[in-house]
Amino acid sequence: MSYQSMEEARIRCEKEGIPFWKAVQSEDANERQITEEDSWNVMKQMWRTMLDSLDAYDPELMSRSRMVGREGGMMDAYREAGDTLCGDFMAKVMSNALKMGCNNACMKRIVAAPTAGACGVMPAVLVTYYREYDVAEEKMIEALYVAAGIGQIIANRAYLAGASGGCQAEVGSGSGMAASAICHVKGGSTDQIGHACAMALKNLMGLVCDPVGGLVEVPCVKRNVGGAFNAIAAADMALAGIESQIPVDQVIDAMKEVGDKMDVSLRETGFGGVAGSMKAAEIVERMNM
């Protein structure tokens, strides 16, 4: 999956008349010296693990710090009451993002795509859509290839870790990956996949990494909701024919530049942003007692 740019992948897709997901699959098989079928089976396993992980959410469980855990169940109850502001589908997206974030905080099995901290974004968008609209499983596996290809390009040109480039690299990248993936599911072209990613990344550019107490809980769990909503908005814009004026490769480069300039206190050290607030200090003190 080692494309250095979306442009490189796009040229191959155009030349060979293949969709983006196929170009990613072929590169994966080539790089790992396996057949495309074996590559597909690994991706399928990843997809099923994502489904299982979501279903394994326990609304009674709380993280050891007791900062998070119940939010997924609370959101479900609120949605079931039928009076959400954002409608049923988006409320399900919200609960699923929260559930996965809570699962991670509670040490349950997750698929770190692209990272554990951002593990809620992709399932919130993809699994919710899959279950709501009864999409063929094959389409969702193709979507995972799309996300993986985008994630690899971001990793090659910038980074995927909060410690390196702030949360724009984690939840931001997860949002870009999910935007591209759902754009594919909805029939978007390779160009639209790129625009969806570019718009999602731009919207979260500059997002700092500020975990309270250094734990991947606050603001991480709820931030996954923001990443998922942003992904859906970006994909819808791309599907509407709206284009990012800045090509996706250049957006990724800009993200890298922003991350490089980010102060170390805003890169997972737990000192800056909300992690540096008075309330965060109180929480940390309580945890150490």
Ligand code: SF4
């Ligand atoms: S705030 Fe930091 S630790 Fe939390 S999800 Fe974002 S990048 Fe990961």
